Amino acid sequence: MPSPCLAEAVAVHGHLRPHETALVSADRTVSYGELGELTQTFRQSLLELNLPAGSTICVPAHKSPETIALLLAAFLEGLVVLAPSPDLGAAALARLAQQARATHVLTAIDALTADAVQANEQESAGFAAADPARTCLLLTTSGSTGTPKIVPIAAAGFDAFAAWATQEFSLTDNEVALSYAPLNFDLALLDIWTFLQLGAQVVLVDQGRATDAPYIESLVTDVTFIQGVPMLYRLLTEAGTTFAPVREVIFTGDSVPDSLLKPVHDAFPNAKFHNIFGCTETNDSFIHEVDPATVTGKMPIGRPIAGTDALIRDGELLVATPFQTDGYLNTALNTEAFETIDGRTFYRTGDLVTRDDDGLYSLQGRADWQVKVRGVRTNLQEVERVISAHPDVIEAVVVPLPDEQAGVRLHAHVSRRLSSALTGLRLRTHAGQHLPRHAIPTSVHITDDPMPRTSTGKPDRNLIKSNRLKEIHP
Amino acid sequence: MNSQDIAAEIRAYVVAEYLAGEDTSDLTGDYALIDSGVIDSLGLIRLISHLTETYQVSFDDIEFGPDNFRSLDTIVALIETHSVTPVQ
Known part of the structure; x- marks a missing residue:
């Protein structure tokens, strides 16, 4: 991705370790060699579009090896990819593509298709053009509606994030990650992109079956690393199965209900547990190691991760992370959302938090809607x-x-x-x-x-x- | 059960389960149940479990996808092609 380093690292895995599995998707395994070939094919198709250097293209984020290869191809070609939810309605998708000044909407479902986007000055007014020197991936804030916020993921920020996660969770190329979140979520920066950069394996959960417990359970057989919202763990613990190979369990996206602690403790006997807090704008900012056997009461979001500064103002959490965006493309939103304090840019999270005497932060709710x-x-x-x-x-x-x-x-x-x-x-x-x-x-x-x-x-x-x-x- | 009965039963189930208390006079056979959020991902699991129990059908992996459940018509068609006992 999210960075040229990533795309090059994945290409190198394709040459050095072509038979190692990169992706598992719908009973199909794709090796690094195959992923590399697919990426090369798509690079050729992108070249044939004759796009000006540094153009933005829009790729609805279907969760498939083809879409991942298409994104890698675009990163290698120095393009910027706007990757919105594949569920977005046609009208909303068209508007978003125009706002980001995308030249084409590309999909790689069976064959690669490229539909030219009609430029629209009215729609793109007030939107900055993405800077291909600083970003190659544009995400939209989840939960967005007719007017999503377009968040450029900083390439250097992604590299710093991948380095942090690799060290924090002692990740190696032997790891197998379960990717539960959609590809257009910032969570994919960890459970897809960081793992591919390492040359590890990623098991893709099909979005259409994300609440099908037996299906998800069947995917977890060899998985060592899981990141997901509490609902995922509720599904995985329903049948009382034990997942011995899992060594890292990450809760994210929502507060973990007490009733889930004993079941996860039993289901993942060899795992460490962390709660991670973050958002698309800053990526992860807080981490808390959890011992499900001893937790009582509401789980805190923990402490700022290395390199992150946190402030509380009128109850609201402001954070500055090494991974954060340079600002929304909708520039008018930036004054409100970002603020420079003592030379560092902080993001106003809109989350209300408290900090206890030990320095542990806890969420108290939202300052907005x-x-x-x-x-x-x-x-x-x-x-x-x-x-x-x-x-x-x-x-x-x-x-x-x-x-x-x-x-x-x-x-x-x-x-x-x-x-x-x-x-x-x-x-x-x-x-x-x-x-x-x-x-x-x-x-x-x-x-x-x-x-x-x-x-x-x-x-x-x-x-x-x-x-x-x-x-x-x- | 003939196909009209199946259609009526499935419609009644969808109305009771996902549209309780609402005016459903304009719920047509081609209404987009998934795209318009009437049946969400959790709701789809309940629907599939209802269909497999009521009609003794078993769905293989591919057919589990939301495309086959996008409207009442497609659900009825799915049941008709998969019932263990042939539909008259």
């Missing part, structure tokens, strides 16, 4: 904005409801125009065109009644939430 749905950061206001944009909607409120399996799911309370025949199904179709799937509300209540309000005239979110909870659990 973000929740995690199935581990994915989702902005309630953005979901409300998309739903409210439907012409038949007068006003919409989206509330998070606790859910045992998903962590949180979304409920929309919508008042419609009196003459309209809007239904929840029509509204979901609208939402599906503008939102990633996890952000589409699970339940929709459409009403002709006015929105319940607080004494100050704002929608009464607490009442809407408690009414809905009473409906589900009377």
Whole structure:
């Protein structure tokens, strides 16, 4: 990737260790030699597009060896890759590609296809062009909606991150990682890209089967390293199986419920456990080694990792990491999100934290409207904005409801125009065109009644939430 | 069970399980259940388990993918081609 060093390292593995397994995907293994050949084929195809040096291309991040090879090919060609979620609706994808000034949308599902992107000055206004000398991968913040933030991953930042992770977890080319998160998540910087740079093996979990416990369990046979949201561990511990070869278990993306500690302790008898905290903008910033046998109460996010500075201001966590982005392409957002303090640029995480006497940090919640749905950061206001944009909607409120399996799911309370025949199904179709799937509300209540309000005239979110909870659990 | 009965049963299940309390008069056979978030990844697991129990079908690995469950019509078609007992 995320850096030219990475792409070259993977190419070298292809020459020196061609028969070693690089990727396992859907019962297929791809050796480093095969990955190298696939990458060379795609380099040739990219050359035939005659792109100006340092161009940006858009590659929807399907989780496949072909897409990974296409990204490696682009990095070797000095291109910048915008890698959004493959679930993104067509309209949102087109807009994103225009904002990043991508020349083509490329996919490598069976054969390589390249669709030219129509440049659009209006869409790209306010967006900086990615600097190919500093980045070759553009991710979008997870949970983003119609207007995702485009985050250039710093190439030097990735190199520093891979070096840190390799040392922190004593990684070697003997490792086998389970890659559970989508390829467009920053988590892939560790469980795919760092492992490929090392010449280790990566087992790719198919996104379409990410909640299929027996399937995931069958993939873990030889795995030594697992990183994932708590839901992954709930799935893996359901059947009471023991995974002896796993030596490192990383919790990330969401707080770990107490009820999960004993099951993971039993399932991974030879593992070390860490909780890692981070975000796309900064990559990982906090780490905490966990002993599931002795943890009591809420698990802290731990301490800043080496090279990271952390500040708490009005309860909000600000971090500066050696891995962080140079700033969003949507430059107008940077003043608000980044701040230079004593010569170092800090990112305002929007997370409320406390720090105890031992220097351990703990999450207390969000300073804004973000929740995690199935581990994915989702902005309630953005979901409300998309739903409210439907012409038949007068006003919409989206509330998070606790859910045992998903962590949180979304409920929309919508008042419609009196003459309209809007239904929840029509509204979901609208939402599906503008939102990633996890952000589409699970339940929709459409009403002709006015929105319940607080004494100050704002929608009464607490009442809407408690009414809905009473409906589900009377 | 004939194919109309299957369609009616599956529709009733989807409505009860994922759209409880909602106006579903416009739930057509080609409505995009997955793309519009009616059935999410966790919901899909419940649906598959319901189908395998009710219709005694077994799905091999490839067919597990969300494409086969994208609408009521595709689900009914999937059941019809995979039932152990032939559908009349």
